[in-house]
Amino acid sequence: MAQGINKSPAFIIDRDGVINRMVNYSGQWDSPQKPKDVRLVDGIVDILHWLNERHIPIIEISNQPGIAKGKMTQETSDAIENRVHQLLASRGVRIDKTYICPHHPKGVVPELTRECDCRKPKAGLFIKAAKDLGINFSESVMLGDKASDIQAGDAVGCKTVLYLHNEDQPEKIEQTKRARADHQVTRVQEVLEILPKIFKLV
Numbered sequence: 119m120a121q122g123i124n125k126s127p128a129f130i131i132d133r134d135g136v137i138n139r140m141v142n143y144s145g146q147w148d149s150p151q152k153p154k155d156v157r158l159v160d161g162i163v164d165i166l167h168w169l170n171e172r173h174i175p176i177i178e179i180s181n182q183p184g185i186a187k188g189k190m191t192q193e194t195s196d197a198i199e200n201r202v203h204q205l206l207a208s209r210g211v212r213i214d215k216t217y218i219c220p221h222h223p224k225g226v227v228p229e230l231t232r233e234c235d236c237r238k239p240k241a242g243l244f245i246k247a248a249k250d251l252g253i254n255f256s257e258s259v260m261l262g263d264k265a266s267d268i269q270a271g272d273a274v275g276c277k278t279v280l281y282l283h284n285e286d287q288p289e290k291i292e293q294t295k296r297a298r299a300d301h302q303v304t305r306v307q308e309v310l311e312i313l314p315k316i317f318k319l320v
Contacts, residue, residue, distance in 0.1 A: 126256035127168050132262040137162055138202050140285040147286045153201040161306035166211035173304035178216040179243045186225030217243040239269035260317050265297035277316050279309055
């Protein structure tokens with residue numbers, strides 16, 4: 119990063135389970151597998167609107183291993199991502215930048231099957247975002263619903279907010295409950311009570 123550039127705070131957010139709801143497919147919770155299955159999480163529009171109004175950059179950082187696991191094509195994955203952003207735009211809010219990790223160490227597609235530096239809980243995409251956008255992590259927030267989100271946020275020095283919900287596999291819910299975040303909420307709307315303090319706008 120060039121010397122002398124002022125770094126800014128940012129709001130970093132996971133996608134599945136936080137922006138859009140998880141989907142129950144025959145008793146198994148998963149990220150949306152089709153664009154038509156995308157539904158926004160209640161309250162997320164209010165948070166994004168608050169951030170947009172205050173010109174705080176919103177950065178989506180998401181693990182999306184569906185292609186690596188052979189669950190979908192690149193076209194379907196892109197269509198799902200586009201649908202998320204279309205629904206947000208229809209409600210008058212936007213995400214400023216998106217970073218996606220497509221890899222998985224146990225995938226079936228060779229070119230996407232590996233241990234990488236960009237899959238959360240590793241912080242490779244956070245570091246890339248900081249270089250691209252000039253982010254001051256110490257003044258930034260990570261909102262996620264998985265232990266890996268919190269671990270990645272911690273790794274770069276973000277404040278962390280954990281959204282606990284029950285739309286996931288039981289073992290993942292239990293793992294998430296053990297994550298040590300700076301703040302914990304059970305409704306996304308509660309994040310609005312936290313943000314002014316973190317961004318020092320009170």
